[in-house]
Amino acid sequence: MNTRGCRERELTVASRARLGGIEVDIADSGPGIDRAQLLKVFEPFHTTKRGGGHLGTGLSAAQQVAAEHGGFLEIEPTTTRGCRVRVLLPLHRRP
DSSP states (O other): OOOTTOOOOOEEEEEEEETTEEEEEEEEOSOOOOGGGTTGGGSTTOOOSGGGOSOOOHHHHHHHHHHHTTOEEEEEOOSSSSEEEEEEEESSOOO
16 A cells, blocks of 8 residues: 555455354555465565565465464455455364
């Protein structure tokens, strides 16, 4: 969302009970993620920022935390601007 020329910046967070767990949807109005980058953004230290000024550890760390709690994190591809990330965590951890 930190793109020059971006006049409107919107971030929405919604949660709901789903499939024996909780689902959290996070969406923004930024430039989105190129389809070719959808899997790479989960790699530690991979960044989509020009100039590489960011460490690129956020999605990797978030995915690891979700997995440690028996859940998952996914990016929903979109044909419009912005990005939507879904986190699903179970209410009860499975052995």
